[in-house]
Amino acid sequence: MNLFTLLQVPMDSSVVASVDQVVQSAPEESYLSLVMKGGWILLPIFLLSLLSIYVIINKWLVINRLGKKDSVWLSRVVELVHEGKIDKALKFCVERPYASAKVIAAGLKEFDKEDAEIQEAMEVEARVQISTMEDQMNWLGITASIAPMLGFLGTIFGVIKIFYDIARTNDLAIDTISTGLYQKMICSGAGLLVGIIAYSGYYILNGRIDKAVVSIDKESNEVLKAIRANKRGTVEA
Template identity: 50%
Template sequence: MLLQVPAGVQDTVHQAVAAATQTLQQPVAEVSDSYFTLLLKGGWILLPLFLLFALSIYVIIERMVVLKTLGKTDSVWFARIKDLVYEYKFDSAEKFCQASTNSYSKVVEAGLGQVNNDIEAVQTAMQGEATQQIARMEKHLNWLSITASVAPMLGFLGTIFGVINIFFRIAQTNEFEISTIADGLYQKMVSSAVGLFVGIVAYAGYYLLNGRIDTIVANMDKYSNDLVNMLRGGGKK
């Protein structure tokens, strides 16, 4: 004999199954927002974060182009400088440097301009020009450093404002629902995520560009030392 289930229990079970089926059949788009919509829910704090992101991208690209020009060199360039110095054609070597746009040529040119003085004057001139070239290469990099530090804090500030707003509404309405808290909180966490992303981009760009600058500076030192050694040798190979 089969067990008879009361009609009321059957109705309850059928309703539960129908509700579960309806929930499973809902499209994913109804449960989760698109990335763009999610970003818009981050609040007003995203505006300065987007501005900092745009500024960081601009500085990174602009500095990459500048460093590519200032750090461009080849072995033929300095080989020609050597030949002219060994032949005591310092004016020709200086003019040859003037025709180049990289930082190495500017430093060597500064040293060649002091060949009629002692070696110390040549070194001082090259050190002074190297300092100017480094300042030129590091231009605008401070914005990347600032963005890397400020962007995550701005994002966290946006999240804090969102949490304050959530609990303020709870205090005003006396309604405490987990769904309301979770919905508002995940939206405000977007600002923290965006702030971290912007900070990471700026941080990575800052150190990558500084690494490139260090390489250029090392090459400047090499060419400067080579010129000093040639002059100390009296222009003899």
């Protein structure tokens, strides 16, 4: 009998009925109901996800505001310093929300002092601005470490319960074991997802902070050079 003949042989009605019964006995579940079977461990993972999203959005906005580059503003400040209009340059810096503007303003306030004191004032203010940008970043690092571990912990608790139930009932039904396992593996998946989000946000934001620090250093050095040039011109005059 060839393959074509075999494919034409009608299936037994009892086999068809049993297959239909199996398909009907396993209704498709929604994603929400599937996730909710992960257990109580999903609650702290969910809270960590909210914390991560809040920190990422908040720090993104803060870094955008403090680390913004404005070449027109900087050139105007340098020009005012060269012209000796320190009060106008200081006012121009105070009106801007940039981190570099605050650093330069701190140096201009010490204009009448020695160069070392001006530079020190700028460095102190720069550390303050960098600290503001790095604030709350540790929460992302903590979440990236803890969320996956919580997920694995939930899975381990689930596996322990499965083997405990097997030992108690002496029931090795594969559907019981597989159902318990996939429900508890949800914890691991959720923990890894939250950890990936926090980890990615941490390194992306850190990269933007590093760029902002370089920009602050560059712009403050330009104004510092202008201050020194203005003082040399005043002495020579």
